[in-house]
Amino acid sequence: MISRVSFSMWHAGHAMGEASVQTLKAKTAVVGYSDFPPGKDSLDAFKRGFEAKGGKVIDEIPMGGPGQVPDFTPFFQRAKDKKPDVFFVFVPSGDHAVAVAKTYSALGMKQAGIKLVGPGDLTPDHKLQSMGDAAVGMITIHHYNADLPNPLNKRFVEQWKKDFGANSTPDFMGVQGYDGMAAIAHMVTSLKGKIEADAAINSLRGWKFDSPRGPISIDPRTRDIVMNEYVSELVKTGGRLTQKNIATINAVKDMCKELQEGRCKQ
Numbered sequence: 001m002i003s004r005v006s007f008s009m010w011h012a013g014h015a016m017g018e019a020s021v022q023t024l025k026a027k028t029a030v031v032g033y034s035d036f037p038p039g040k041d042s043l044d045a046f047k048r049g050f051e052a053k054g055g056k057v058i059d060e061i062p063m064g065g066p067g068q069v070p071d072f073t074p075f076f077q078r079a080k081d082k083k084p085d086v087f088f089v090f091v092p093s094g095d096h097a098v099a100v101a102k103t104y105s106a107l108g109m110k111q112a113g114i115k116l117v118g119p120g121d122l123t124p125d126h127k128l129q130s131m132g133d134a135a136v137g138m139i140t141i142h143h144y145n146a147d148l149p150n151p152l153n154k155r156f157v158e159q160w161k162k163d164f165g166a167n168s169t170p171d172f173m174g175v176q177g178y179d180g181m182a183a184i185a186h187m188v189t190s191l192k193g194k195i196e197a198d199a200a201i202n203s204l205r206g207w208k209f210d211s212p213r214g215p216i217s218i219d220p221r222t223r224d225i226v227m228n229e230y231v232s233e234l235v236k237t238g239g240r241l242t243q244k245n246i247a248t249i250n251a252v253k254d255m256c257k258e259l260q261e262g263r264c265k266q
Contacts (some may be wrong), residue, residue, distance in 0.1 A: 001197075001198075001201050001223065002201075002223065003183070003201055003204045003205075003218055003223040003224075004223065004224050004225055004254075005176060005179045005180050005183050005216070005218070005225050006176045006180075006225070007143055007172075007176075007225065007227075008041070008224065008254045008256060009038050009041035009042045009045055009090075009119075009256075010041065010044075010045040010254050010255045010256040010257075010261075011143065011225075011227070011229060011252055011253075011254060011255070012042075012045075012119035012120065012141050012142055012143070012229060013041065013042040013043075013044075013045025013046045013049070013090070013119060014045040014046065014048055014049035014255040014256075015049065015141055015229040015249050015252050015255075016046055016049065016088065016117060016118065016119065016140075016141040016229075016231075017045065017046040017047065017048065017049025017050035017051075017052070017053070017055070017088075018049040018050070018052070018053050018249070019141060019231050019247060019249065020046075020050055020055065020085075020086050020088070020117055021050060021053035021054055021055045022053060023231055023246070023247045024085070024086060024115060024117070024139065025085075026050075026055055026084075026085035026086040026115070027054075027055055027056065027085055028055065028056050028057075028058050028082075028083075028084045028085050028086075029046070029050055029055055029056070029057050029058070029084050029085065029086045029087070029088055030057070030058060030059040030060075030061065030078075030079040030082050030084040030086075030087050030088070031043050031046055031047065031057055031059070031060050031061065031087075031088045031089075031090075032061040032063050032072075032075050032076070032079055032087065032088070032089045032090075033060075033061070033062060033063060033089070033090045033091075034062075034063055034064065034065060034066050034090060034091045034092060034096070035062035035063065035064060035065055036065055036066050038066075038090070038092075039062075039066075039090050039091075041256070042088075042090035042119065043060060043090070044256075044261065044262065045255065045256065046088045046090075047060075048255070048259065048261065049255070050088075058082055058084060059078070059079065059082050059084075061075050061078055061079060063075040063089075063091070066091075066092045066096075069095050069096050069099050072099055072100060072103040073103055073106075073107070076103050076104060076107050076109065077107060079109075079114070080107055080109050080112060080114065083112070083113075083114070084114060085113075085114070085115065086114065086115045086116075086117045087104075087109065087114050087115070087116050087117070088117050088118055089116065089117075089118045089122060090118055090119060090121065090122075091121065091122070092121065093120075093121035093122075093124040093127075093171075094124060094127060095127075097121060097122045097123065097124055097127060097131070098127055098130055098131050100116075100118075100122060101116075101122075101131045101132070101134045101135040101138065102131075102132075102134050104116045104134065104138075105133075105134030105135075106134075110137055115137075115139060116137075116138050116139070117138075117139045117140065117141075118138075118140055118141075119140060119141060119142055120140050120141065120142025120143075120144070120145060120172055120232075121142075122138060122140050123135070123138060123140045123142075123145070123232070123234055123243060124171050124172075125145060125146040125169045125170065125171040125172075126168075126169055126171050128169075128234075128241045128243075129240065129241060131234075131241065132241075133236065135234050135241060136234055136235065136236055136241070137233065137234060138233070138234045139231065139232070139233050139234075139246075140231075140232055140234075140243075141229050141230065141231045141232070141249075142172055142229065142230060142232075143172065143213050143214075143227045143228065143229055143230070143252075144171075144172040144175045144176075144212070144213040144230075145171075145172070145230065145232060145243045146169050146170055146171065146243075147232075147242045147243040147244070147245075148212070148213065148214070148230065148245070149245070150212070150214060152210060152211070152212045153212040153213070155212075156170065156175070156178070156212035157169070157170060157212075160174070170212075172213075175211065175212050175213050178211070178212065179209065179211050179213070179216060182209050182211070183204060183207065183209070183218075186203065186204070186207055186209070187200050187203050187204060190203045191203055201223065204218045204223070205218060205220040205223065206218060206220045211227075213227060213228070214227060214228040215227070215228070215251075219253060219254075222253070222254060222257045222258075224253065224254040224257065225254075226251050226252065226253050227251070227252060228248055228249065228250050228251065228252065229248070229249045229252045230245050230247075230248055230249075231245070231246050231247035231248070231249070232244060232245050232246065233246050
């Protein structure tokens with residue numbers, strides 16, 4: 001057994017599907033995804049959340065694999081031709097995300113009235129400044145970004161920069177490492193150093209922690225993390241790209257398990 005303090009594709013994907021209807025007022029969507037398991041999970045998650053709220057996914061576009069960054073132009077042109085309200089994209093975080101922003105801009109999709117949305121993998125903090133003005137207006141959802149305004153995160157980012165340099169920025173993987181260590185510290189303390197597999201997992205059931213990402217807990221039934229998801233718009237402030245929070249969805253669970261979807265059926 002495991003207990004997860006990171007996230008599943010369903011945390012952000014399903015929440016973005018719901019938020020696209022409820023917050024962005026979208027009625028139609030096209031989904032583009034890297035063709036490997038996390039991409040397929042993100043497709044399923046977004047579609048389930050979007051259509052449950054009354055939206056309609058009108059096309060699903062596999063966009064190459066997770067290795068080499070592909071030329072996204074034909075996939076994005078296909079999406080543009082469908083004229084959806086939103087184009088939900090999942091790609092691996094990093095260079096893929098930079099290419100997504102530049103292709104979206106080059107094809108004039110924003111001017112065509114199509115909002116680019118996706119999980120926070122599209123706007124990784126460590127790549128944000130290299131994405132340039134092409135990324136302004138992108139809307140993503142995730143459990144963490146370095147611009148979250150809560151006091152714990154401000155202290156976390158400040159200490160991170162002291163430890164790793166002024167030009168270094170924590171991202172969602174960094175905060176997951178931090179929370180993972182907090183979970184281990186809780187486990188060791190509660191078991192008084194006598195670590196045994198079942199007891200260790202049980203010590204985390206229902207565990208709660210105030211994280212830089214906001215309040216988190218471990219669902220006693222699924223052993224998965226419960227956390228906030230933040231809808232953010234990429235804006236330019238003082239010459240830098242920052243993520244402006246426009247909505248918060250509280251206490252989000254792994255909806256694949258909650259809804260008993262596909263491989264999550266127990």
